[in-house]
Every structure is written in C-alpha cells, then in structure tokens.
Amino acid sequence: MSKKSFTLMLVSSLVMWLGTSSFAKDYDYIGVEKCGKCHKKEKKGAQLKKWQDGPHAKAFKTLGTDSAKLVAKKAGVTGDPQKAPECLKCHVTGYGLPAARFGEKFKAENGVGCESCHGPGSAYKKKKIMKDHDKSVANGLVEITEKTCTECHNDKSPTFKDFNYEERVKDIAHPVPEGAKGGDDEEEE
Ligand code: HEC
Ligand code: HEC
Numbered sequence: 709m710s711k712k713s714f715t716l717m718l719v720s721s722l723v724m725w726l727g728t729s730s731f732a733k734d735y736d737y738i739g740v741e742k743c744g745k746c747h748k749k750e751k752k753g754a755q756l757k758k759w760q761d762g763p764h765a766k767a768f769k770t771l772g773t774d775s776a777k778l779v780a781k782k783a784g785v786t787g788d789p790q791k792a793p794e795c796l797k798c799h800v801t802g803y804g805l806p807a808a809r810f811g812e813k814f815k816a817e818n819g820v821g822c823e824s825c826h827g828p829g830s831a832y833k834k835k836k837i838m839k840d841h842d843k844s845v846a847n848g849l850v851e852i853t854e855k856t857c858t859e860c861h862n863d864k865s866p867t868f869k870d871f872n873y874e875e876r877v878k879d880i881a882h883p884v885p886e887g888a889k890g891g892d893d894e895e896e897e
C-alpha cells in the first residue's frame with residue numbers, strides 16, 4: 709500500500725469512528741417551553757404542569773432566597789448564589805456549556821428543566837422520533853437511572869442529607885396514563 713492511500717485509509721476510518729461515537733454528537737438544549745408544547749395535555753399526563761409545580765422548576769429561584777445566601781456563606785461561596793458557578797452547576801440545566809448549545813427559547817431561569825434528566829432534545833424532539841423509544845434514545849434521549857439524579861443529589865450539595873432513589877422518583881412522577889400513549893393530537897413544531 710502506498711503511503712498516500714494508507715493516510716487516506718487512516719483519515720476515513722477516523723471520520724467513520726467520529727460518525728458513530730457518541731463523542732461526535734453534541735445535542736442542543738431546546739428549553740422547557742418547547743417540550744411543554746407537546747407534553748401539557750391533562751389526558752397525556754400534564755408533564756409540563758407537574759414539573760412547574762415540582763421542586764426542579766424553582767431551583768434557580770431558590771438561589772435568590774435569604775436561606776440560599778446563608779447556605780452559600782457557610783459553604784464559603786461569596787457573592788450572589790444566582791451568579792455563582794459553585795451553585796449554578798446543580799441548580800440550572802447544562803451549566804457551563806458553550807452558548808451555542810442552547811436554543812433561542814432556552815432559559816436558565818427555568819432551573820432544572822426537562823433536559824437536565826432527559827438529555828438535550830434538539831434531535832429527539834420530533835414527533836415521529838419521540839413515538840419510537842429506540843429512535844429517541846438513538847437521538848439523545850437519556851434512559852434515566854439513579855445515576856441521572858445523583859449527578860446533583862450527592863454530598864457535594866451543601867444541603868444534602870440523603871437520597872433514596874425509589875422514594876424520590878415517586879415524588880416527581882409524571883407518567884403518560886396507560887392507554888393515552890400514541891394518538892395524533894400533539895402540537896407539531
Ligand atoms: C412535537 C411534539 C413533541 C415534542 C416537542 C417533545 N415531545 Fe416528548 N413525546 C412526544 C410524543 C408524541 C411521545 C410519545 C408518547 C405519547 O404519545 O404521549 C413523547 C414521548 C416522550 C417521552 C417518553 C419516551 C420514551 O420512549 O421513553 C419522554 C421522556 C419525552 N417525550 C420527553 C420530552 C422532552 C424532555 C422534550 C423536550 C426536549 C420533548 N419530549 C419534546 C411528543 C413530543
Ligand atoms: C441538574 C441537577 C439535578 C438533577 C439531575 C436532579 N435533581 Fe432533583 N433537585 C435538584 C435541585 C437543585 C433541587 C432543589 C430545588 C429547590 O428546592 O429549589 C432538587 C430537588 C428535588 C426533590 C425535592 C427535594 C428532596 O430532596 O426531596 C426531589 C424529590 C428530587 N429533586 C428528585 C430528583 C430525582 C428523582 C431525580 C432523578 C430522576 C433528580 N431529582 C434529578 C437538582 C437536580
């Protein structure tokens with residue numbers, strides 16, 4: 709084999725490797741409002757409202773409270789907790805990633821949004837893909853496990869006590885009711 713064709717072979721196998729490894733796939737964060745468009749109906753489980761009424765939607769607001777200031781002080785973090793990387797990394801979605809990874813509708817003020825757990829949704833958000841579990845996963849939907857939660861629910865959190873996955877996951881449950889799956893009445897982009 710000539711030197712040139714060997715180099716070509718190396719380059720093309722690198723391109724193929726990049727194409728198949730998850731490393732090459734940087735999905736973007738589209739924001740809660742976009743997910744909510746298709747996940748707000750009562751008969752489909754009102755995921756948007758359940759999230760809004762749950763603990764994660766207020767995670768950023770919490771950092772603006774007096775008790776957050778106390779927590780910050782005890783943790784040796786000076787300045788406004790709503791601006792402190794030490795706090796934001798668990799209290800908003802995708803903290804620290806480049807601006808290009810966030811869609812126009814994305815708002816950090818929404819705290820711990822859908823995509824903190826389900827993964828950035830720019831590629832799986834299409835109805836055709838969403839209806840197919842395997843296709844969704846191939847396009848970035850996370851298969852949630854205890855580890856998804858313990859990225860944040862761990863002893864690096866200054867207010868951490870414990871985290872019982874089986875119990876806590878019930879507190880934030882937002883299932884699609886049995887029999888309501890499928891159908892064709894969701895809003896499309
Ligand atoms: C265009 C409409 C649409 C958008 C936008 C959308 N979804 Fe979905 N999603 C669906 C449909 C349809 C299903 C299939 C279940 C059903 O019929 O209710 C689904 C299913 C899901 C499931 C279950 C998937 C599985 O196989 O386990 C999750 C989780 C989910 N969506 C989260 C999200 C998140 C997070 C976002 C935003 C990043 C989002 N969806 C955006 C329409 C949408
Ligand atoms: C990106 C970080 C992050 C991830 C991932 C995350 N959480 Fe949270 N969670 C938080 C923050 C921050 C709060 C506190 C919100 C507040 O009080 O303002 C919280 C609060 C909660 C609470 C209410 C307080 C408590 O401890 O009882 C429950 C329940 C909860 N999360 C369950 C879960 C479960 C279950 C998962 C995984 C499926 C999960 N969380 C994933 C950051 C996260």
Ligand code: HEC
Binds near residue numbers: 770869
């Ligand atoms: C490793 C992730 C992580 C970091 C870092 C983090 N938090 Fe949190 N925070 C959480 C989680 C998870 C919860 C909810 C359960 C708990 O208290 O552990 C929470 C809850 C809180 C609460 C509500 C507690 C309550 O008892 O109502 C406050 C206030 C808070 N955090 C402030 C802060 C401040 C201020 C910082 C920065 C100094 C910070 N957090 C850094 C993950 C984190």
Ligand code: HEC
Binds near residue numbers: 852
């Ligand atoms: C704190 C983590 C967390 C957040 C935030 C979160 N979810 Fe989920 N979601 C879960 C878990 C855990 C499940 C159940 C296990 C699974 O389906 O992976 C779930 C399941 C779902 C399902 C599938 C329900 C079913 O029965 O098939 C949909 C749809 C969904 N979430 C949509 C959303 C939307 C939309 C948002 C934002 C408005 C959101 N989720 C926010 C953790 C989260």
